[in-house]
Amino acid sequence: MSLRLLSLPLWLYLWCGLAVGWAASPAAPDTRRDVGFVEGRIVALGERATVTLRSGETVEAELPTPLPDGAGAPNFDLPAYRVGEWVELYYAPHPEGGVRYVVSDWVRRPALGWLLALFLVVATAIARGKGFRAVLATGSSLLIAIAFVVPAILAGWNPMVVSLLGVGGMLVLAIYFVHGVSWSTTAALLGTFVAVIVTMVLGVLFTRAAYLTGLGSDEALSIAVVAAQVDLRGLLLAGLLIGALGALTDITIVQASVVRELAHVNPSFSLRELYTRGMNVGVDHVGSLVNTLVLAYTGAALPLLVLLSVNDFTLTRALNFEFVASEVVHTLVGSVGLILAVPLTTFIAALMFRGDKLALRRGELNLHAHPAGGELQRARQFDLQPPRDPEAAAQALLRRREASLRGRGK
Template identity: 30%
Template structure:
């Protein structure tokens, strides 16, 4: 049975400050409010019947309209049965196909006085309840295993999501320089996450300084090799759509490069925290240890952690492009052609530059930890 360790006063203060900061950030206006139609409403609905007679199937591609009979499950029209339509455009990545018993997110188009339903458009399968359940299960397991540390980890998880949604993305859309903005957000997240989990102490300071050194190196490498690779940021999915949506002023290339050190920052934090914690435990058991010995211990831990973490990045990035690579292999495309394609080169840049930060954060954290832990207080 896991024991729930009571929090220290400093931990409680830090948690309260993080909660207050999260609430403040959450309340900030982004300038990009959700667009709800003047006379429309989003509801949850149940598919009762389907009519596929207007659908034209060409191989595995379907186009046309799927007619649905649905029952509204919430809102002022709860219980009402109406007809709805689902347009299929022949692109499997965007099309949805419904069967009786499916639950959907549906937009109701209402009359001017909003007393009648004019038409209904089925948007997608309804997944909000399942997503909420999955999040609850994650929180339950995390807190059951890690106790108070799990509570702090969950708070840092939510804080990171809030900062990305309310600060980073709106800032990019508003035209702020992607690199400085992303660095500032990552520095904020790194400080809050590390000090929230490790506490405001030497261990937290070592982990923070080590992580920031790795992130700074990753940023420098991304800028340097991003220019040498001559890759445009439009290679990322939906990037070009932004330009056509009224955001032609966006620097997609800098946004792409910023994404490199943002996506690797979590792994960098993991390594710096692992090494800082390992050195702290060694120092606690032998407070007379020499800085050189403690640094060596950090190096040894770093070697083991980096060995697996680098492969983790490769698997994470390549997994998202497995279908693309399969297409090239099936067509017999020469390997040199594949490796030289801009979007494949972009992922190689992403993986290798991110891995540079992972490799170099280990020795930097070990050096910083040995210096801070063994520093003698002046009397």
């Protein structure tokens, strides 16, 4: 049975999951037509704004009340509305009859669209086809979160189970779709999924040990009011799993490729030798990736850190707040899972590739290509046989390859 056929159930699982998510999505609530939001373009400004709506209708809209100035006033450096800008209007029935319009915000989608286009151009220009596939996989992963994970959680399903199923679909896209279906990507997929399960177990244990309820943010409190069926503690763990997934896939792809190349260059390596040499490369990636994960969480929590500093909370007092403890658990559990992904994937890959018996697919050894080219350079990089004479080393490498081919032909 070919590897493509083996991967077919994973693709079926992905599409079935999306279908189930749509089916679980609650019906859209009825909207009131006398209250809502519309968009338009400012054509004139005075005490009020004259706005032309997308429908072509021109209306008069009130401008927001200016914020107070002077000592003790909040330091909000808000730009003023200008003619030609697209804005969002809130409308509601006026007490004296008719409809009242108020300018509520700017329309930000055009700027986001240009940024998305820049991201797509840069990714495609630098990484070409793989970069374009990575962008599509990222968008599809967001679709899984929106079309499956969120509706299923709102339907009352266990958030941990839902996120685990969603993570499986995201992994298929992030690994198979971007890097192709091969034995190396299969090893990376298995290693990542095992690391995700370990991360989930650690998250459950330490969420309970730290008495985290999931009510540590304003968003969670709002969910508790409008969607009481949602398990907030499970939702906290679901965010942990999805948040750590990106860094996990990066490091597992590298490890699987390294072990695959080691086994291909020297098929005589034992399981222990493959694991040891693979880990020599893996430990170099751990430090930078853990730092990336910690800094990502720190950047997201920077306003919180400023707020704690302003209120002069001691470190021991701050760590006792649930919203702080939640971020600490997120960061540390995700980092532990990231570190454990290296030995887990290395061991799985060493088991699969020992003896170099699995067939190579075209381009499989270039999943994470190294700067040095040629087998002799790869042999030097991985310290397989440090040569004094480059020509002799090349000949020895060719003899090992020929002996390996003869051994397989017997």
